[in-house]
Amino acid sequence: MGRRLSEICFIGILSWCCSSRECEGATEKSSIWHLDKVPGIICQLLSLSPPGCLVGYNLMSNEGLRTEFHPSGNGSYILNGTLTSVMMNTEELDQCQHGKVIQKGPLVSLDEDSYVLKAVIQEHRLQHDLPPGLTAINVFFSGGLAKEFSETVQQEDVVVLTGFVVSRSPTTIKDGLHSCNLQLAGGEACVYVSDISLSTSNPKPKYNYTALKDLKPGMIVNIYGVVTFFKQPFRTKGTDYCSTLKITDESNVKIGCSIFSEKLEEHPKVFKNGDIIRLHRVKATQLFNSCVNVVTSLGFSALTFEGTVGSPVVPRATSRNFYFSEQDRQTVEKLRQWTASQGLLPPLSTMQLAHVQPSTYFDLTCQLLAKAKVDSSCTLLKVWDGTRCAHPLLKVSIQPEALEGNVDVTKGTDNLVADILVYDNHVEVAQELKPGVYLRIYNLHAILQPTPTTPRHMCFHLHGGTSYGRGLCVLPSNSPDLQQLQSNLELLTASSEMNLDDSFMDVWSTPPENLGHWRFTFFSPAAVRTCGHALEQAPLSCVKSFAPPRVFHVRAQLHRFQPQRLYQALKLHCPRCRALFDIPDDETIASVFQEAIHGEDFSSPAWALTGFLDSTSRGRKIAVHLPKGEREELVFLEGATLEEVCRISQNLQNIVPVKSYEGRMVCMDLSVPFLFQGATRHYGSVPFISLGVQPLHYALLMKLYLEDSSGFLEAVLWEDAEKFFRVSAADAAVSQELQDKIQWVMDRLCPPGSTMAERPWLELCIEAYTVEEGGRSIACYQVFNTETTDPHME
C-alpha cells in the first residue's frame, strides 16, 4: 500500500558509521549501524560497494529498505513491513521492521559469551488510534547482537530490524503487545539504529553557513559555493592528495579551496563547473595573493550537487555520515538559480569525438574499453563515446597480451575507438581503472600525428601536470552527464553494420559497478518512451520527492511485479463507474450455468421463436430463442452448460445465455458473460437497469516495482498497459498466444532467477497522481507512453 508523501517527516540516510568498529558493508552481518535522519528528502543510495550492503531506506514511507546479500546468494530484494502486517507465515529476511525502542531490557548472560536481551519496539509512525497490540512488539536479541544492542541502543532510539524470525508471542495476552515476536540471532540479523531521537524536544544538528564575503583569516567555517574551476585530486609533495577548487556565491566573491586528504574517496566529487559544493569545517587562510583561501581542517567533509536548475538535489557525499536538511536543499536550489542568472560559468569544454578538432584541448566523456601499460610513465587507454571521429584515429601499436579489456572488433568500428596516451602523474589513476567504467578526461590534447602519410592520424594525449584541471575521473554510471554517451552507444548497437562479438558486448555493456563479476546486462533498454515530453531522466528517489501531479522520465530496472500469475493481470473494467473486477474462472462460470438449468422449465418470450437442441447429457434439452425482427443477430440460449455454450458459439455468433425466472426469460447474473461472441466473452455490470447491460472492458493491470541506484518506486501499469505489451487485453483474454507474449515480455524484463545485474534497463514515462483514500491524498505512480522493445524485431 502506498503512503502519501506528506507523511514522510523524515527519512534516513545511511551513515555507515558502525557503532563498535570499522566495518566494510555487509560482510559484517550482525552489526548495529547508525542512521542519520534527514527531513524532507528521500534516502539516497550512498554506495554500491561492496555488494551486500544496505543501500536505500525510507523510514516514514515504510517502503524500501533494500538490502543486497553477499556474495552470490539470491540477489537483492526489497524488505518491507509494518508491525501491523507481520504475518505468521513469514519467516526470516522477508520482513524489515522499524520502530522506536520503548523498553530495553537488561542484558542477560546465559553462558560465557552467550547473551539474550529483550526489547519492546513500537512502530514509530504516529498512530494514536491503534492499540499496542498492533503497534508494539517484543523483540529478542541473542548472541553478540544482544550485547551490541545493549551497549549501543538507547530507549527512544529509532531502529530498523532485518533478518529476523517471526514467532507467535506466548505473552500477548499478558502484555497486550503484538501477537508475534521477532527474534534476531546471528546470520542475517541486523539492527540499524538512528542516534537522533524522534522526540521534537531533541534538537537536530544544525550548521551555520558563512557567506564567502565574510570569511576572515583563521575562521573555521561551513560554506556553500558554486564551482567555477576545479582539479581532480592529485598527489602532493606531502602526504596527501590535493583537490584545488575555485568557488563563488551570491556575494560574487571567488575563493580558492585546497582540499587535502590522503584518501581519494574523501575528496569532493566534482565533475563539472557549476556543480554546487558544501564544505564543512574548512579554515580560512592568511591572505594569499591578497585573497582569502580555505583549506580543510579537522573533521572536514564535503557534499556536491548537480548545478543544473531542476535536476534532483542528490548529495554526492565524501562522508558516510552527513547531515542534510530541507534548508540545505533550498540553499542548493537558490545557488542554482543564482548561477543560471549570472552566466558566470566558462563555456563547456566537453566535446564528442565526432567534433574534436586537431590541436585543441577538450574534456571527453567516454567509456573505457581496454587499457595497457606502455612504460612506467605512460598508459594507453582505449575509449569510445559512441560517435565517430571526423579524422582517422591513430592506433597505438601494443602487444595484444598487454591489453586488459577487449576491443577485438573488426567491422564498422573505424574511428570509433580512440587511443589515449596518459602520462606521468595521471598514470596512477589510469592504472586503477577497470574496462567498462565511464570516464571523464579533462584537458585532453588532440594531436595530429606528424606522419608523412595522408590523411594524418589523430591521437590524444593526457599530458603530465594538472594545469587547466588536467586529469581524469570515473563518472558514476547513473550520472546525468552520461545520457548522451549511453544513447549514442545504444544507437550504435542498433546499427546493423556493427558486428560485435559476445566478449566485446560483455565489456561495454557492463555497468562499472558490476565489473569484477562480469555479469552480462542488456544495454539496449527493454522498454522505451513514446511520449514527446522534453524531460531529463530523474532518479527514482527524486520522483517520490515531488508532489503530484507531475510527469517524470526514469531509467530503472524491474525488481519484481505483481501479479505473478499473469492471467490475474487481466481485469474487467467498468468505464462508467470505474470499478474493477477479476475475470471469473471457468469453474465458477460453469457452476452458475449449471445452477440455471431447471429441466424442461423453459421460458417462451413472445418476441422470439423458440426451438430446442439436444444437450450432451441424455434427455436434457437446450432452448434456442431467436428474436423476431431486428434483433435477429442475437441468439438467446437457455439451459446450456458452459461447455455447450462454448461449443455452440464456435458456429453461432452472438450468443446470450439466459435462464427462466418465474416463467420469464432473464439474463444470467453478472458473474458470467452476458454475451459470447465466438471465443470472446463479454461481461457486463448492473444488467437490469433500463439501459441494459453496461459492457465491461478488458484491461491489464500490473504493479511494477522499479529500482535504480537511487531507490525504488512502485508504479502501476494500467491505462497504457496494452501499449506497453503491444497487446490488446480483449484479444489476450481469448488468446493463449498473446498471454504467452505478455509472459515472454515479463520474463525478459525480470528473468526468473536473475540477479538485478542481469536485468535490462527500462526507460519509462511515469506520471505521479494522487488518490483520495479515507479523506487523505496518497501519491501514486503510473507508467504511461512506454512500449517494450522487441530485440528480435528491426
Add this chain to the structure above:
DNA sequence: GCTTAGGTTTAG
C-alpha cells in the same frame, strides 16, 4: 608529524 597548494597547458 600537521606539510602539501595557492588554477593558466606537454612538449611524449
